[in-house]
Amino acid sequence: xxxxxxxxxxxxxxxxxxxxxxxxxxxxxxxxxxxxxxxxxxxxxxxxxxxxxxxxxxxxxxxxxxxxxxxxxxxxxxxxxxxxxxxxxxxxxxxxxxxxxxxxxxxxxxxxxxxxxxxxxxxxxxxxxxxxxxxxxxxxxxxxxxxxxxxxxxxxxxxxxxxxxxxxxxxxxxxxxxxxxxxxxxxxxxxxxxxxxxxxxxxxxxxxxxxxxxxxxxxxxxxxxxxxxxxxxxxxxxxxxxxxxxxxxxxxxxxxxxxxxxxxxxxxxxxxxxxxxxxxxxxxxxxxxxxxxxxxxxxxxxxxxxxxxxxxxxxxxxxxxxxxxxxxxxxxxxxxxxxxxxxxxxxxxxxxxxxxxxxxxxxxxxxxxxxxxxxxxxxxxxxxxxxxxxxxxxxxxxxxxxxxxxxxxxxxxxxxxxxxxxxxxxxxxxxxxxxxxxx
Numbered sequence: 001x002x003x004x005x006x007x008x009x010x011x012x013x014x015x016x017x018x019x020x021x022x023x024x025x026x027x028x029x030x031x032x033x034x035x036x037x038x039x040x041x042x043x044x045x046x047x048x049x050x051x052x053x054x055x056x057x058x059x060x061x062x063x064x065x066x067x068x069x070x071x072x073x074x075x076x077x078x079x080x081x082x083x084x085x086x087x088x089x090x091x092x093x094x095x096x097x098x099x100x101x102x103x104x105x106x107x108x109x110x111x112x113x114x115x116x117x118x119x120x121x122x123x124x125x126x127x128x129x130x131x132x133x134x135x136x137x138x139x140x141x142x143x144x145x146x147x148x149x150x151x152x153x154x155x156x157x158x159x160x161x162x163x164x165x166x167x168x169x170x171x172x173x174x175x176x177x178x179x180x181x182x183x184x185x186x187x188x189x190x191x192x193x194x195x196x197x198x199x200x201x202x203x204x205x206x207x208x209x210x211x212x213x214x215x216x217x218x219x220x221x222x223x224x225x226x227x228x229x230x231x232x233x234x235x236x237x238x239x240x241x242x243x244x245x246x247x248x249x250x251x252x253x254x255x256x257x258x259x260x261x262x263x264x265x266x267x268x269x270x271x272x273x274x275x276x277x278x279x280x281x282x283x284x285x286x287x288x289x290x291x292x293x294x295x296x297x298x299x300x301x302x303x304x305x306x307x308x309x310x311x312x313x314x315x316x317x318x319x320x321x322x323x324x325x326x327x328x329x330x331x332x333x334x335x336x337x338x339x340x341x342x343x344x345x346x347x348x349x350x351x352x353x354x355x356x357x358x359x360x361x362x363x364x365x366x367x368x369x370x371x372x373x374x375x376x377x378x379x380x381x382x383x384x385x386x387x388x389x390x391x392x393x394x395x396x397x398x399x400x401x402x403x404x405x406x407x408x409x410x411x412x413x414x415x416x417x418x419x420x421x422x423x424x425x426x427x428x429x430x431x432x433x434x435x436x437x438x439x
Contacts, residue, residue, distance in 0.1 A: 105190075111152060134180050234312060316335055
């Protein structure tokens with residue numbers, strides 16, 4: 001008993017000391033699966049910087065929620081807020097038909113619904129010094145495209161490929177406004193995020209909406225009605241099982257008219273481009289790109305396509321096209337050289353050279369003028385020829401390595417499937433698919 005009493009007293013003294021050592025007003029810690037909850041932060045859009053460098057966009061502590069009113073030409077929006085251009089307050093929970101734009105989401109950028117239509121402001125294809133900050137492009141833009149065909153547009157804090165980070169929104173009374181992010185307040189809770197935007201009215205003109213950067217290649221947007229007709233040229237006949245990647249998203253690309261092409265132009269963006277003049281220099285097209293050479297290609301012209309990119313040449317192709325698994329269409333005679341492992345369609349005659357590899361599909365709607373020099377390569381090619389091709393021409397193709405198949409619309413070889421003719425693994429004459437391939 002004498003030993004127990006001092007131990008109890010000592011324990012009581014130690015407990016009191018620990019209670020005094022711990023501050024009673026210490027705030028509780030909120031934990032998340034990844035540790036303590038991160039404080040809200042604000043990312044400010046880059047200032048107008050004429051050095052052409054993309055500022056880093058540092059983050060700072062967020063101020064309290066902005067007041068309910070804001071100056072003309074600006075707006076502070078949260079997810080679900082609507083805005084009528086010219087008003088000094090947002091409309092939380094507004095229906096789309098009641099407003100000019102509706103804030104759908106705020107994350108790395110801002111998704112905006114445009115009930116009357118919207119568009120993205122484009123950057124020129126090639127631009128000196130890299131991509132300007134969106135606020136820089138906002139200042140340079142003085143017009144909008146005539147058509148506003150998108151229901152949802154995305155505002156970005158930084159330019160991405162051909163998109164400037166600025167968008168255009170059609171108002172309920174038919175006017176066009178350019179819109180850009182001035183600051184973005186981030187928060188782990190989506191409904192506590194907010195964005196400050198700037199907006200200003202600009203006139204709509206055909207081909208407008210491209211940032212006019214001096215020295216940039218790409219000056220105007222192709223009108224939608226014409227773009228629809230151009231996009232159809234990139235659709236290969238399904239009967240020849242195309243091996244290229246013309247996706248649903250690519251079918252909706254906005255086409256931009258290119259200006260004067262320099263000696264060499266490297267296109268890295270996944271865009272769609274139209275060149276009205278004959279190409280006499282070198283163009284390199286990145287992955288998933290579309291290039292329409294409306295003016296054809298001279299002997300000095302050269303196009304190099306990355307994987308899954310596509311090119312259409314109007315009229316004669318006298319230059320060189322090199323691609324992997326993309327799609328090439330020549331709406332005339334091929335007098336130059338095509339190097340491909342993808343899908344090739346020649347609407348005219350083959351007078352030049354095809355160098356094939358892989359598993360290419362080649363449709364020649366005309367004739368092959370000189371079989372001894374026209375086609376060479378290896379792999380498993382399938383060649384379709386729509387013009388009259390006699391047996392003498394079939395056997396005059398030089399032997400090639402691999403497994404080669406030949407389909408002829410017309411020949412003095414009897415209709416049907418044949419084996420053992422020269423090096424061809426199979427020759428098919430008069431197949432049913434020619435009823436559609438020659439339309």
